[in-house]
Amino acid sequence: MINPFIGAILFVIFAPVLGGLVAGIDRKVTAHMQGRVGPPILQPFYDIFKLFEKESAVVRPEINFYIFCYLVFLVITGAIFFAGEDILLVIFALTLAHVFIVIAAYASSSPYAHVGAERELLMMMAVEPMLILAAAGMYVATGSFFVGEIIDFQLGGGGLLVTWIPLLFIGVVYILTIKLRKSPFDISTSHHAHQELVKGLTTEFSGPTLGMYEIAHLYELVFLLGFVWLFFAGSPLLGIVVVAVVYFLEILIDNTNTRAKWQFALRSAWLAALVLGVINLVALVLGIIQPGTLGVL
Amino acid sequence: MELLLFLILFPALMGFIFLVFPNNKARDAMVALAALVLIAATVILFIQNYSAGTVMYEIEPGAISMAMMALEVMLALAVLYLAVKYRQWIVGALAIIGTGVVLFAETLFTGPEHMNNLFVDEFTLIMAMIIGVIGSIICIFATGYMRDYHHHHEEIKDKRQGFFFLLFIFLSAMFGVVFSNNMFWLYFFWEITTLCSFLLIGYAWDEEARKNAFWALLLNLLGGLGFGGTFLYLAFTEPSGGLVMLDSLIAAGPAIAMIPAALIGFAGLAKAAQMPFSSWLLGAMIAPTPVSALLHSSTMVKAGVYVIVRFAPVYDASFVGFLIALVGGFTFLLASGIAISQSNAKRVLAWSTIANLGLIVTCAGIGNAAAVWAAILLIVFHAIAKSLLFLCTGTVEHRIGSRDIEDMGGLISILPRITIMMIIGIAGMFLAPFGMLISKWAALRAFLETPYGIFAVILIAFGSAATLFFWTKWMGRLLEVAWKPKPRREGEVSKPEFYSLLGLAAGVVIICLGFPLLSSAVVEPFLIGIYGIGASLGEQNIAIMLMMMVVVFILPVSLIFFRRDRRVIPHYVGGRAATMDMQFAGSMGVQRKVELSNYYFEGIFGEAKLGKAGNILCTLFIVCIGVVLAMGVIA
Numbered sequence: 002m003i004n005p006f007i008g009a010i011l012f013v014i015f016a017p018v019l020g021g022l023v024a025g026i027d028r029k030v031t032a033h034m035q036g037r038v039g040p041p042i043l044q045p046f047y048d049i050f051k052l053f054e055k056e057s058a059v060v061r062p063e064i065n066f067y068i069f070c071y072l073v074f075l076v077i078t079g080a081i082f083f084a085g086e087d088i089l090l091v092i093f094a095l096t097l098a099h100v101f102i103v104i105a106a107y108a109s110s111s112p113y114a115h116v117g118a119e120r121e122l123l124m125m126m127a128v129e130p131m132l133i134l135a136a137a138g139m140y141v142a143t144g145s146f147f148v149g150e151i152i153d154f155q156l157g158g159g160g161l162l163v164t165w166i167p168l169l170f171i172g173v174v175y176i177l178t179i180k181l182r183k184s185p186f187d188i189s190t191s192h193h194a195h196q197e198l199v200k201g202l203t204t205e206f207s208g209p210t211l212g213m214y215e216i217a218h219l220y221e222l223v224f225l226l227g228f229v230w231l232f233f234a235g236s237p238l239l240g241i242v243v244v245a246v247v248y249f250l251e252i253l254i255d256n257t258n259t260r261a262k263w264q265f266a267l268r269s270a271w272l273a274a275l276v277l278g279v280i281n282l283v284a285l286v287l288g289i290i291q292p293g294t295l296g297v298l
Numbered sequence: 299m300e301l302l303l304f305l306i307l308f309p310a311l312m313g314f315i316f317l318v319f320p321n322n323k324a325r326d327a328m329v330a331l332a333a334l335v336l337i338a339a340t341v342i343l344f345i346q347n348y349s350a351g352t353v354m355y356e357i358e359p360g361a362i363s364m365a366m367m368a369l370e371v372m373l374a375l376a377v378l379y380l381a382v383k384y385r386q387w388i389v390g391a392l393a394i395i396g397t398g399v400v401l402f403a404e405t406l407f408t409g410p411e412h413m414n415n416l417f418v419d420e421f422t423l424i425m426a427m428i429i430g431v432i433g434s435i436i437c438i439f440a441t442g443y444m445r446d447y448h449h450h451h452e453e454i455k456d457k458r459q460g461f462f463f464l465l466f467i468f469l470s471a472m473f474g475v476v477f478s479n480n481m482f483w484l485y486f487f488w489e490i491t492t493l494c495s496f497l498l499i500g501y502a503w504d505e506e507a508r509k510n511a512f513w514a515l516l517l518n519l520l521g522g523l524g525f526g527g528t529f530l531y532l533a534f535t536e537p538s539g540g541l542v543m544l545d546s547l548i549a550a551g552p553a554i555a556m557i558p559a560a561l562i563g564f565a566g567l568a569k570a571a572q573m574p575f576s577s578w579l580l581g582a583m584i585a586p587t588p589v590s591a592l593l594h595s596s597t598m599v600k601a602g603v604y605v606i607v608r609f610a611p612v613y614d615a616s617f618v619g620f621l622i623a624l625v626g627g628f629t630f631l632l633a634s635g636i637a638i639s640q641s642n643a644k645r646v647l648a649w650s651t652i653a654n655l656g657l658i659v660t661c662a663g664i665g666n667a668a669a670v671w672a673a674i675l676l677i678v679f680h681a682i683a684k685s686l687l688f689l690c691t692g693t694v695e696h697r698i699g700s701r702d703i704e705d706m707g708g709l710i711s712i713l714p715r716i717t718i719m720m721i722i723g724i725a726g727m728f729l730a731p732f733g734m735l736i737s738k739w740a741a742l743r744a745f746l747e748t749p750y751g752i753f754a755v756i757l758i759a760f761g762s763a764a765t766l767f768f769w770t771k772w773m774g775r776l777l778e779v780a781w782k783p784k785p786r787r788e789g790e791v792s793k794p795e796f797y798s799l800l801g802l803a804a805g806v807v808i809i810c811l812g813f814p815l816l817s818s819a820v821v822e823p824f825l826i827g828i829y830g831i832g833a834s835l836g837e838q839n840i841a842i843m844l845m846m847m848v849v850v851f852i853l854p855v856s857l858i859f860f861r862r863d864r865r866v867i868p869h870y871v872g873g874r875a876a877t878m879d880m881q882f883a884g885s886m887g888v889q890r891k892v893e894l895s896n897y898y899f900e901g902i903f904g905e906a907k908l909g910k911a912g913n914i915l916c917t918l919f920i921v922c923i924g925v926v927l928a929m930g931v932i933a
Contacts, residue, residue, distance in 0.1 A: 058865040061779045065860040070853050077846065087839050089739055093730035094846065100729060100770050107774030110708075110880060111869035115894045122770055123897070129763035130756075133742070137755050140746050204870055271760065278759075282752050 005084035005149065012083040012223070013076055020219030021045045023226070027252055034256045045219075052212035060109045060205045067105035068210055072217040074098035079224035085149025088136045095132075095224075099125050102202070102214070109205035117202030121189035123263050127270035128176040134278035135173050138166040139231075141285045148231065155235030163232040165290060168281035170232045174247055175273045180225055183251050185261035197260075299355040301343050302416050305430065305473045309336060313466035321458050326441035329462055330794065333434035336469070340430025344423050348820055351827060352419040352545070359411050359480065366486040367404070370397055373493060377515070386512045392519035399526035400485060406530075409538030417479040417545065420824035424674060424816075425476040425604055428681045432596045432805075433469050435798045439689050440465065440588035442792035446696045447586050454502045461501060465592065468494040475601050479544045484605075485525045488565070491598050492518040498589045499582045510581030517578045521568020521602075524561040531557055544608065552612050556930075559612040560923055562605050563622055567920070570602030570655045573629045574913035574920075579652055583644045587692025590644065595651050595684035600677055603655055606662040607673050611828050614665035620750050621923045623663030625916045627757035629656030632912040634764035639903040641896070643691045643701045646768060647684065650727065653761065654680045654734070660754050661741050667825045668744030671833035672737045674821050675813060679733035682809055683726035686802040690720040693795055697787050704895050709776045713788050715796075717776050719803040726806045728762070728769045731846040733810050738762060740835055764903075771896045778894065811847060814840050 025042035032039025041047075059065060078094040081087075099121070106118035140146050142165035143154040155162055163170045179186040184193065190201035206214055226244050233240030284290045312332045319325045347353065374397035381390030418426075440462070448456050471494065474487030492515065500511030532541050535554075541547045547555050571579035571594075582594050593599070606622070613619025633653035640646045654676065661673035693716055694709065695701040710717045726733040742758060745751030809816070822832035834840075871882040871892065884890035 056865060057863065058867050060867060060869045062861050062864050062866065063777075063779060063857070065864075066854070066857050069856055069860070073849065073853065074846075077849070081842060086842060087836075089742060090730070090839060090842060093735055093739065096766060097730045097846075100766075100773075103770055104774050104777055108777050108779055109869060110778050110892070110894065111871070112892055112894060113870060113872075118774060119771065119897045122767055122774075125770075126763045126767045129766060130759040133759035133762070134756065137742065137746060137752070137759070140743075141752070146743065199870070199872070274759070275756075279756060282756070286749065286752050 005086070009080040009084040012079045016076075016079060016223040017216055017219045020222040021049075023222060023248070024219065027248075030249070030252050031256055034252070045215075049212050049215050052215065053209050055208035057208045057210065059207075059210060060111065063108050064105050064205065065210050065213075067101050067108060068206065068213050068217075071098050071101040071105065072213050072220070074101060075217045075220045075224070079220050079227070082148055082224055082227060085147060085152070087146045088139060088148055088151070089133070089146055091148070092129075092132045092136060095221075096125065096129065098217075098221075102217075105206075106202050106204075111205045113199045113201060113204040117189045117200075117204065120263055121202050123267055124179050124186070124189055127267045128179050130271060131169075131172045131176045131274040131278065134274055134282065135166070135169045138169040138278070138282055138285060141282065142166055151231060152234040159235070161233055161235040165285060166232075166281050168277040172273050172277040173229065173232075174250075175277075176270055177225060177229065177247070178251060178254060179266060179270060181222065181251055183255040185254070185258040186266045187255075187260055188263050188266055191260065192255075299357075299416065301339060301346070302355060302418065302473075302477050305336070305339055305343065305426070306470055306477065308332075308339070309466040309470040309473070313463045313470065316462040316466065317459055319459065321456065325462070326445075326794070329441050330438050332466070333437045336430050336434045340426050343418070343430075344427055347418050347423055348420065349823075350418075351823065352417060354414040354479065354545070355416040355418075356413040357415045358413070359415050362415075363480075363482060366483065367401065370400070370486060370489065373489065377493070377519075381512075384508065384512065386516070389512055389516050389519065392516065392523070396489075396519055396522050396526055399523070400482075400529055403526065403529035403533045404482065406533035407537060407539035407542070409540065412480065412539065412543055414543060414545070415480040415483060416477050418477065419827070420820045421604075421607070421674060422476050424678060424820060425600070426473065428600065428678065429469060429472045429476070429597055432681055432685050432802070433472065433592055435801050436588050436592045436596070436685060436689065437462075437465050437469075438794050439591075439798035440586075442794035443588055443689075443692055443696075444586065446792065450696060451502070454504075457501065461498070461586075464494050464498050465588075468498070468592070468597070472597050472601060476604060481525070481528070481542050481544055481547070484544065485522070485529075488525065488569075488601065489522060491593075491601060492522065492569075495582070495593045495598055498593060499585045501585055501589065507584050510578075510584050513581050514578035517568055517575045521565040521575065524563070524565030524568075527561040527564075528558040531561065548609065548611060552614075552616055555609075555612045556616065556618060557927055559609040560618050560622075560927055562609060563613075563618075564920065564923075566602040566604075566606040567622075567625060567659065568602070570599050570606070570659060571652050572625055572656060572659055573632065573652075573909075573916035576629065576633065576652045576909070576912070580645065580648050583648050587644070587688055587695070590647075591685040591688035591692070594648065595688055596681040599651065599655055600681060603658045603662065603673070603677060606659055607670060607677070610662040610665040610670050610673070612665075613663050615748065616665075617926055618923050619663045619665045621663070621919045621926070623660045623754050624757075625919045626656040626659030626661075626663055627754050627761075628912055628915050628919075629653065630660060631656075631757045631761040631764070632908045634761045634768070635903045636905050636908050637768045638764055639898050639900050639905060640768075641703050641898060643694075643703050643706070643772075644688070646703065646772065647687055647691065650765065650768075651680075651684060653765065654684070654727075657738070657741065657758070657761075660758070661744065664745055664748055664751055664754060666744060666748060667829040667831050668747060668833040669741060670828075671817070671821055671825060672740035672744055674824070675740065675817070676734065676737040678809060678813075678816070679726065679737060682802060682805045683723045683733055686719065686799065686806060687723040687727070689795070689799055689802065690716055690723060693791055693799065694720070697790060703772050703775055706772075707775050707894065708778045711779060712786060713791075714786070715788055716791065716799065719799050721773055721776060722803050722806050724769050724773050726810065728765050731810075731843040731850070733806065733813075736813060736835065736843065740833070743835075744833070775896060811844070814844075 024045040029039045075098045082091045103118045106114040143151045230240040374393045377393040471487040471490035478484040496515040568575045630653045633649045637649035658673045661669040745754040868876040874882045876882040880892040
């Protein structure tokens with residue numbers, strides 16, 4: 002295992018770069034799916050730099066503070082994750098970060114942002130059980146909550162994590178759509194202009210404020226992809242391939258679905274957590290699932 | 299030992315003084331003084347004993363037990379009188395049966411009298427600190443609050459003398475509950491807390507208050523039968539009375555102590571307002587706010603979980619323990635869900651209290667060392683954060699004339715300091731890196747160490763998602779900033795109220811920063827004493843937590859930077875001309891005000907629906923416990 006500080010520092014420095022590239026590729030692929038040429042790969046960077054050159058106009062000065070907190074805690078979330086620390090702590094830090102963005106939207110007192118805030122909160126509620134159950138599954142499979150030890154377990158011949166908790170992996174991919182705010186679950190705010198005329202959660206964020214929000218989003222993107230990779234960490238290269246495939250699937254789903262109602266998002270995410278989580282965890286605890294049972298790898 | 303007796307007797311004595319003392323400033327000053335003395339005494343007790351392990355104190359029980367018995371009979375007769383007067387037949391019957399069974403059982407014991415009647419160990423000390431410090435602060439708060447209360451409710455008869463009498467008697471009884479090793483004594487104090495709470499809930503004594511008070515009394519007397527059953531069982535199995543002592547009963551192990559543990563667990567479930575008993579705590583919200591804070595968040599309900607956690611070593615890895623954990627787990631999940639549908643702040647707090655008690659019960663039912671660690675820290679964090687929230691809500695209610703969360707929009711600009719304290723309390727209830735979350739985290743880890751714990755994990759995973767929702771939307775509502783703030787009204791808050799809030803808020807912060815110390819100095823030795831192993835979160839995790847905490851406290855500094863060089867503009871209202879103070883041009887040239895409100899999802903999380911489901915499920919689990927034990931006895 003590499004030094005935890007190096008993992009964290011690499012994340013803090015390079016996550017926006019990597020995240021920006023992924024977002025750029027995302028836009029290019031999306032454009033091709035829609036029969037457009039699309040922007041250059043580096044467009045997300047141009048966008049963010051431009052945002053910081055704009056005048057800072059705000060509805061309430063406090064909003065910037067909350068968004069700054071959002072950014073700081075997303076960086077901390079990812080840093081804890083890439084330092085190989087406790088996965089539950091990572092999940093709790095992620096929740097804390099999102100509480101700040103919701104409060105920023107509340108504080109802007111705009112009706113659109115207000116509805117966005119409520120919806121973002123609903124989506125947080127929708128994904129929370131799945132994340133905690135995934136962490137529980139990792140613990141039961143590997144005997145540790147520590148990301149570093151979960152990786153070591155896989156490298157040390159324990160088999161890929163996904164072979165222990167395949168259903169939980171599917172569940173995580175399901176809620177990933179919610180976390181990435183992709184259709185059909187781009188419920189609090191959307192990347193697509195065709196989904197809504199007013200931007201929901203982010204309605205009142207502009208200029209450098211919105212810039213901070215976008216950077217935070219890049220950090221989150223890299224962290225989430227890292228979370229998916231963890232299921233395949235025993236074979237790092239395969240993991241990267243899987244992450245690429247999963248992300249391509251997300252783009253595909255994003256472009257072939259229209260926004261669902263929040264009721265569906267909440268119910269389906271909870272149902273997925275309940276069915277996939279319970280079956281997988283119970284099978285794991287009872288010893289029904291062993292790596293190799295499924296004939297994978 | 300003098301200190302223990304002092305803590306039990308001094309509040310009672312002060313109570314009797316307040317009963318005859320007139321309502322005036324001098325009395326309020328005396329209440330504050332008595333509260334400070336109590337705080338000092340508990341702190342001294344803590345410092346003297348925290349490293350001493352379990353200490354037993356010998357007291358000749360003869361005369362004291364007789365006096366308690368006589369008092370019990372008198373109180374039962376008083377309840378009977380009230381029950382007949384208000385035609386509460388079931389309450390009357392329960393009072394007779396409960397007291398009758400205990401008296402009958404007491405005559406069956408033949409052995410010599412046991413001397414180790416009082417004791418102190420680490421867990422007791424923590425409970426004593428909660429009762430002594432938080433309870434006393436609430437009493438100080440009450441002096442200011444009750445003056446306002448009668449100002450706002452002129453139709454209610456001013457019975458403040460009786461009120462302070464009951465508060466102090468109650469504290470006295472709570473000390474009795476946690477210091478007693480003799481379970482007959484414990485039962486005596488237990489019943490006194492029940493009666494005090496009955497009278498305090500019924501303080502206004504109008505139709506509704508009376509109804510709710512009797513309902514609380516009924517359920518708690520029903521739970522109290524668990525003690526009667528325990529005494530009967532012990533009288534028949536061990537007539538020498540050796541097992542009536544708490545320490546020897548727990549040390550006897552599951553083979554002997556399982557049935558008493560389950561019966562006392564039943565009493566604890568009722569007192570801790572777990573489903574299906576939760577309705578009494580909701581009804582109790584009719585009482586003045588200090589009562590809610592004292593009885594229904596920080597002390598009385600904690601007596602319920604206290605006995606359950608005491609018996610956790612007996613429940614450890616047993617089927618009965620698993621069923622108790624399920625009662626707690628489902629209560630946590632469903633009560634958290636119901637809290638989403640509530641807009642009345644006190645009801646939100648009530649449901650969240652029930653939920654958190656459920657979490658503690660789950661930990662105790664699982665019963666391994668790590669779970670008990672989580673349970674004890676939960677008790678501490680919850681007591682302090684929740685009493686702060688109750689008292690804040692009460693203060694806010696007197697200022698804005700409503701306890702509805704929808705009316706608290708933009709409170710940060712009207713009562714900034716109170717609101718910040720409220721937010722500290724809320725953050726302490728669910729957010730990393732604060733209080734309750736630490737215990738929730740520890741609980742998750744503890745459950746995974748046991749074979750069936752996975753079911754508890756699933757319940758917690760969904761339940762905590764629900765808590766996230768209702769706390770954040772409350773916090774968001776508080777922090778909405780109106781453009782032209784209404785005039786600040788903080789000056790109207792009385793001094794006793796403000797300083798007790800400040801004390802509790804400081805307490806939340808201190809306990810969040812200082813919990814590793816509390817854990818290593820007190821909780822871990824307690825666990826090692828019982829299980830032979832300690833439990834903790836691990837140094838690395840605690841270090842990261844503390845680091846996050848520091849970040850949270852530093853971040854507000856950035857506000858200074860963000861306030862500079864901003865152009866402030868009106869918000870977007872669908873392209874209509876909007877003004878800074880949240881108005882916009884509506885159709886037909888009318889200026890309209892933007893009105894915002896939260897989601898409540900009555901249809902999904904409605905109280906009637908989920909409450910019913912919970913009551914049925916949890917009743918089923920409790921019946922299962924009975925069946926399992928009965929089968930064990932027959933076989």
